[in-house]
Amino acid sequence: MLLFLINIAGAAALLIWAVRLVRTGMERAFSVQLRLWLRRSSKNRGLAAGAGLVVSMLLQSSTAVAMLVSNFAANGAVAVPVGLAIILGADVGSALVAQVLLVRQTWLIPLLLVLGTALFLRGQQRRVRQTGRILIGLALIFVSLDMLRAATAPVMESEAALRMLSYLGADLFAAFVIGAIFAWMVHSSVAAVLLFVTLVAQGALPTEAAMAMVLGANLGGAMIAYVLTLAAEPEARRIVVANLVLRGGGAAAVVLGLRFVEVDLTWLGETAATQTINLHLVFNAVLCALALPFVEVIARLAGRFVVTPVADETAVVSALDPSALDTPSRALANASREMMRMGERVETMLIAGQRLFDTWSDVSAEAIRTNDAAVRKTHQEIKLYLAELNRHELDEETVTGAMELSLLAANLEAASDVLARNLVELARRMDLEGLNFSAEGRQEICDFHDRVLANVQLALSVMMAGQPDDARELVAQKEKVRGVEQKLQRKHLRRLHEGLSESIETSNIHQETLRVLKQVNTSFAMVGYPILAETGDLLSSRLSPAEN
Template sequence: MVNLFLPVIGGLGLFLYGMNMMGSALERAAGSKMKKMVEALTSNRFKGVLVGMLVTMFIQSSSATTVMVGGFVNAGIMNLGQAVGVIMGANIGTTVTSQLIAFRLTDYAPLAIGLGVAVWIIIKNQKIKTYAEVLIGFGILFVGMDMMGTGLKPMSELPAFTRIITSLNNPFLGMLVGLLLTTVVQSSSASVGLLQALAGQGLIDMNLAFPILYGENIGTTTTALLSSIGANRVAKRAAFIHFFMKLIGTLLFMTVFKMPIEKLVLAISPDNAVWQIANAHSIFNVLNTIILFPFISQIVRVAEFVIPADEDKKISISKYLDKRILSTPTIALNQAHKEVERMGQMVLGNLIDSKEYLIKGKSQLEDDIFAMEESVNKIHKEIIEYLILLSNSSLNEEDNKTLNHMLLVIGDIERVGDHVENISELAQEKQEKSLDFSALADQDLIYMYETCENAFKIAMEAYQDNNNQFAREVVLLEDLVDKIEMENKRKHIARLNKGECNIESGIIFLDIISNLERIADHSSNISLYVLDQA
């Protein structure tokens, strides 16, 4: 008895592995195209449906797309109305796998695996290797499917199996089986594939297969629901909307549309059970999208009612980072880039405030500067943790280089923040001891301060836009700051010798210009990373 299930379990495992391998390789091959697809999202919901469909066809999982969308909403990349369109598209995109299975390409699976492995071993180009992995994953998927079908065939002779199938003739029970199966497997493509294998061997008829199929469509929403735990209220609403739309569709297809849909599916493919399930799966998701699309605003309002505003909790200080987006590394990397830019702007703001505190004595800025530096340190830590997780993903060569540079850039930004904090502490000491600089010293300090501020500002602009011209400008500014520091030291010694300033003020002055020079150094480092990325 146990031996009968082994090929089914093994086949399901190969199916899942092949699907994940193919999806991961397609995603890496898409690279920046995936990022551009998501960036193309506007208030146009039709585009959202198209993007959701295309992204899901790449990553081979509507659950992963919905989880990712929850992350996008959580990170502020899109609003809830846009998210609904993407989820609808994801539901359509996930039906591609079942349609591929219906083509019965099993005979070509060994060829796909053999060709893919040969290319992967012989060719050194990473991009071509990625396409080879798509072929290998495709082949493994169909080998797994064939294995499941072969394993299921003898079950028709088992009285126990026949009794189980008979007991499931209640459509509601069939729906529950489909829901539980997909929840356990965590892949509607795999559970629908298993259903196709059962139908292909004549083990179940369409009266049972359709309710199971609809249940599997509800089951695919559990992944997003679980992942929304701990997210903000908007991401929770996105997960709920996915569940709600599938539930509405299932209720409609098991009642109002039951007979018309069954007749339509049988008319399209009267003699092929595998095609019937594939077509029913596609029709369910396409028709459900057509029906619900005009009611997106109302669906959003239902989600807002079920998950009210007062449930929101701030869970991190970062704005753009969300671990659920890690399933699409290129987009996750882009979000990390935005967070690095934000971190840089926070440090730049602190640098400007510290000048006001030091030169004009605006002591009211003191608490704000130190509080902001604490926030910068927290964001720095969150970005590092995020990038470490991201580094475990399948990144292409270009993205891997970008990630490594990003780690170096945030280190330099954090060090600039530390030097700003040092200057603020020196300004604090200067005020507490009622020390003054000479008018000439103030003038020299302002010039050096503004040059360093400009260097850091342009460095962040160079990083943001990957602008080599700006980067080269910062390198020149860093050389200028070195000269200004040397000149300021010379002038300071001259003033000291003339008795125009006291020693205690002089020590603070020298410490400040030393910190400013280090700010210029780190700004130059950021620019050099930009030039190296080119």
């Protein structure tokens, strides 16, 4: 029995990790393109649902799509009804992924492993290496499913195990809850569904129990995004809450139907495994089809369950504890916490500043200036705190750490200053002069802003976790953003040569806005340099070509 549990646990762990491997590879290779695609699909809800479906299949995660969409909604790039349509499509895409991954083709495993390893080890470009990572992850998914099949084979010979598992067939509500909890714990409804369907295919689970657990995985998958966005903006939470009620409530209703209504499920397929996986797909497809025409109404109703939090600035207490100065490691950690607050304030300013170009608001502009004043104040406090720390006897590592924190704080303050002074002033000029960007120019600025915002959020993640891979990507993005900015400047000049009146009227504002955003990106990219210098990933003049 112990050996059986170890084999099951090992196969499940490999499955969870392999699904994550594919998702992270896709995010690292194509995250910018996927973000732009999702945001540009907001023209109508049908296109939005289709984009959500495709992106979810590529990422193998509807939760990842939900987090992207919630970020878009928080900064006003996507309306709540459109965001809900994207997530409904993503749920269908997640179900389709499970269908594809359950196709058993043993010859694919060695082929994917050979190709994936060759691309990852020999590829010179980051995207090529990450494609190799994706192929290796797909191969390991198939391997883990084969391990599950082999591990569960002895169950058919154990009467005690069969009696224990048959209990779930009689208590569908318990199976539903177990499925939801498991999907939430592993943070992947795809991995949970693959596990449950494989178990029922081997006869280790009763058909009704497997169906209830798969439906529970839908609730658990929706819960993941709900928990991760508890502190998000109300617009973002409205989308996630609406999806949770639709997907979780719909799944619970179907379980009730399975429990109390006699239904012939043979139309879903001939085998228990086929019926279970097809039920998962049909449930999400029907839910999307029924809810899509009413996303506006559903979004309004969801707003009633989302309370806008009231900011309490008086509750914020500085982490710069003077008593910690006698313990340098604690003092540096305290300074790092305050720097995180600086970074989060600048992120808020960046989001709010972009909205001013569409609709000028004196209140929003003043809020940006207030945040800038708070950032400058925090920067001054960090400098004085680290200066006081340097008066103590410190080792070389601590002195270096204090200097790096001081420089990073200065970079964050510089980003705040350029947003509060330059970006706000550019938006104000647009409003006072009654100007509008050309349609193409506005699209370019929105796309560039989204790219910079993604890098700012990556920088905050690097500040918290200090992962070398993320730091490498952050620094690499600095060069990419510079190249994109130059490309957009050239496109703008071509529009000027063509005599487009809107481009001529807003020429200086357009070019200066791009420069401001590039400066903000550069300031946050500096977060990655100390980490890469420590790991030896930096050459004297550029990023080294070391493998990821």
